[in-house]
Amino acid sequence: MQELLGATARTDHPGLRVPANPNLLNAHGTLHGGVVVAVAEHAATRHQDTEGMHLSALNTTFLRPAHGELTVEVRDTHRGRTLSVLEVAIADATRRSCAVSTATYRRREILR
Incomplete structure (x- = not known):
């Protein structure tokens, strides 16, 4: 996905930079x-590095249309043994x- 979007890792904060792409x-x-x-x-998935944790919900609120390059920041809201919640903030070129x-x-339990 990172290659498809042309995304690069940020060095100043956990997150990504995604260049403008007229095809998108x-x-x-x-x-x-x-x-x-x-x-x-x-x-979020790139930031979530705990083995065995799988995305169980994603809620996105659109605040305004996005123009140009995106800057993405990720921060932990909660990190527990079985549940992690992350917040992803996306800003555009403006x-x-x-x-x-x-x-x-959520941690996916393996049934035996």
Whole structure:
């Protein structure tokens, strides 16, 4: 996914930078909402490094249309033995917030 989006890891905060790509725009000339959600999921999953934890919920709130390069920051809200919650903040080239996602990860138990 990272290669498909052209994303690179940020060095100043946990997260990603995603360059503008005209192939990912909607009919209004802004970044397609599905791409914004995919970026949020990818950034959260990349940040979530605990083995055995799997995404169980992703809630994205769109604040405004996204224009140009995206800057993505990820932070832990809760990290426990069986449940982790991450917040993903996405800003566009104008440095204005365009979306916020909450990603919930749950440990998947192996049935024997």
